[in-house]
Amino acid sequence: MIPFLALVAGVVLGLVVEPTVPSALQPYLPIAVVAALDAVFGAVRAQLDGIFDDRVFVVSFVSNVLVAALVVFLGDQLGVGGQLSTGVVVVLGIRIFSNAAAIRRHLFKA
Amino acid sequence: MSTREPADGAPQRPAPGRGRLARLLRPRLRRVDLLIAALLLVLGFAAVVQVRSTQEDGVLASARQEDLVRILDDLSSRSERLRQEVTTLTGTRERLLSDDGSAAALDEARRRTEVLGVLAGTVPARGPGVRLTVDDPEGDVRAEVLLDALQELRDAGAEAVELQGRGGDAVRVLAGTSLQDAEGGVLVDGVVLSAPYVFVALGDSSTLSSALGIPGGVLDTVEAAGGAGRVEEGEDLRVGALRPLEEPRYARPVPD
Numbered sequence: 001m002i003p004f005l006a007l008v009a010g011v012v013l014g015l016v017v018e019p020t021v022p023s024a025l026q027p028y029l030p031i032a033v034v035a036a037l038d039a040v041f042g043a044v045r046a047q048l049d050g051i052f053d054d055r056v057f058v059v060s061f062v063s064n065v066l067v068a069a070l071v072v073f074l075g076d077q078l079g080v081g082g083q084l085s086t087g088v089v090v091v092l093g094i095r096i097f098s099n100a101a102a103i104r105r106h107l108f109k110a
Numbered sequence: 111m112s113t114r115e116p117a118d119g120a121p122q123r124p125a126p127g128r129g130r131l132a133r134l135l136r137p138r139l140r141r142v143d144l145l146i147a148a149l150l151l152v153l154g155f156a157a158v159v160q161v162r163s164t165q166e167d168g169v170l171a172s173a174r175q176e177d178l179v180r181i182l183d184d185l186s187s188r189s190e191r192l193r194q195e196v197t198t199l200t201g202t203r204e205r206l207l208s209d210d211g212s213a214a215a216l217d218e219a220r221r222r223t224e225v226l227g228v229l230a231g232t233v234p235a236r237g238p239g240v241r242l243t244v245d246d247p248e249g250d251v252r253a254e255v256l257l258d259a260l261q262e263l264r265d266a267g268a269e270a271v272e273l274q275g276r277g278g279d280a281v282r283v284l285a286g287t288s289l290q291d292a293e294g295g296v297l298v299d300g301v302v303l304s305a306p307y308v309f310v311a312l313g314d315s316s317t318l319s320s321a322l323g324i325p326g327g328v329l330d331t332v333e334a335a336g337g338a339g340r341v342e343e344g345e346d347l348r349v350g351a352l353r354p355l356e357e358p359r360y361a362r363p364v365p366d
């Protein structure tokens with residue numbers, strides 16, 4: 001319950017504060033958000049599978065975000081930032097879809 | 111869909127998955143839970159911030175560096191093109207506006223065209239002048255008499271001259287016009303005109319008529335040659351015979 005409330009609180013906080021993204025973070029923020037969403041979907045699926053582990057979730061959340069940002073950063077340095085960003089988004093998108101499918105099977109048996 | 115949350119936490123009807131989801135929803139307060147909550151808070155915050163910045167700043171803010179460089183290149187080359195176009199158009203505008211010279215030059219050119227057209231016989235002309243009729247019942251008036259009359263008209267300042275023969279034949283008389291005796295009349299620039307001959311000359315009518323009428327002048331010469339001359343002044347005479355404009359084949363204008 002608390003994580004959902006925290007998520008909603010974060011959304012409300014973002015709407016209220018209206019911060020601007022620092023330009024140094026601008027390439028990484030969208031990728032980081034997608035990576036974090038992947039971790040969250042994975043966590044929900046793990047919970048439904050009964051194998052959810054707090055520590056794993058925290059570590060995977062943080063590492064997902066960091067690795068995604070690192071890959072994009074490396075891509076920028078190598079001159080293939082745009083392509084690598086697309087690649088990361090595609091991979092994470094596939095994972096999110098498969099996790100969502102697993103969650104759906106758990107919830108609806110279909 | 112209703113996710114019912116049983117009070118005792120031991121759901122009977124829901125599937126095991128739903129029970130686990132319900133367990134996830136149940137408040138727990140361990141340190142790691144707070145950590146998870148903090149992470150999700152950050153996630154929600156970041157997602158909203160990202161969405162807002164994407165909406166606000168449009169494409170450019172989220173574009174990558176190389177894309178920005180390309181866009182900038184496109185824009186600068188485009189602006190360069192537009193700047194050149196502005197320069198060209200401004201120059202044109204300057205030329206059209208600044209010197210009323212342009213309009214004045216156009217008017218001047220038009221005026222010169224008309225003047226030269228009158229001189230070259232390519233446009234009709236009208237104005238005050240005289241009409242000199244030379245009757246020649248006997249056929250004794252020769253070309254040189256007419257040439258004298260023409261020279262006199264030119265001396266007196268005739269600006270446009272036309273020589274008419276019988277039946278409405280008319281020739282515009284120019285600087286290079288030649289007069290020759292011919293069978294049945296006078297050959298004027300390749301056209302045979304026969305009596306009576308009529309000169310229509312535009313100029314100061316009183317000067318022209320007095321020049322023709324001086325003693326021993328044109329009229330006397332015509333009478334001596336066996337013809338009869340008659341001068342009428344007119345306020346609005348018309349010289350209507352035209353010449354095609356001939357390009358000089360050899361002479362070229364000297365550039366200023």
